[in-house]
Amino acid sequence: MDIISQMQEQVNTIASIAFNTFGSLQRDAPPVRLSQNYPDPPPLPATNSPEDASNFPEQPKIMSAALVKAAKQFDALVAALPLAEGGEEAQLKRIAELQAENDAVGQELQRQLEAAEKELKQVQELFHEATDNCLNLKKPD
């Protein structure tokens, strides 16, 4: 894929990692303690708690590491951009030069081709003559 499409994909990846991060952190975060007077909330059902309790402190670290990694990949892609200095005018000038050169080389090629075809015809005529002479010399059986 060309580099600009890769960069566009990378921007979309950063966006999706970001909203997945914030969304799942907000969904899974344990409630905030408002005051010491309030009782502790009832424990969650057993099926959910082992996964959440072990994963939850790790989740922000894992997800933010993924976010930073994606951002670094984007930086690497930006560094790899082959942007030639000079802007639009320089590019258009170069295109005009190349077109003129292309036309000149094309005409030269056309000339060479015509000369070569002429030579080919001459050689073919000579060859036909030679074979005719050869065949005419063959004695009929």
Place this chain on the structure above:
Amino acid sequence: MSTATYPPPPPYYRLYKDYHQDPQSAPEPPPPIEGTYVCFGGNYTTDDVLPSLEEQGVRQLYPPGPNVDFKKELRSLNRELQLHFLELADVLVERPSQYARRVEEISLIFKNLHHLLNSLRPHQARATIIHILELQIQRRRQAIEDIKSLPAASLTLVQVVPGTLPRNGAHNRNSWL
């Protein structure tokens, strides 16, 4: 159950009755359309230009002007994006009800990023044209070299071949060369 009939073909085929005998008697193909045209009720334009951010009502974060330093602006927008993520996380912890403004700023940065990448496309197209033209020139030069080397090879063949043909009449040998 009723089925819709197919519309008849356009009646222009009658104009091409004598095309085989006289190609000039039929009308020329229509010229290419320029500007806007209507197709199946929708308006389309042939002039494809990327609308600027102001036209879409989005604030432009990088400095305007004809020559934008794409690498620098892309990198700085990336840094700003990361900072805004941290700010959003802070706001969600301290003042959760004020998330909307932060989220709006993050989406503004994303829109600017995509707009910058889209405005790189014409540059990419021109660079592709330059590359293709260079390749074409190289191929044409190679073809010229190949053609130039051929007459030398054919001359040697013409000198070698008569020796391989059977000699059935010595008096006709000189008529070849």
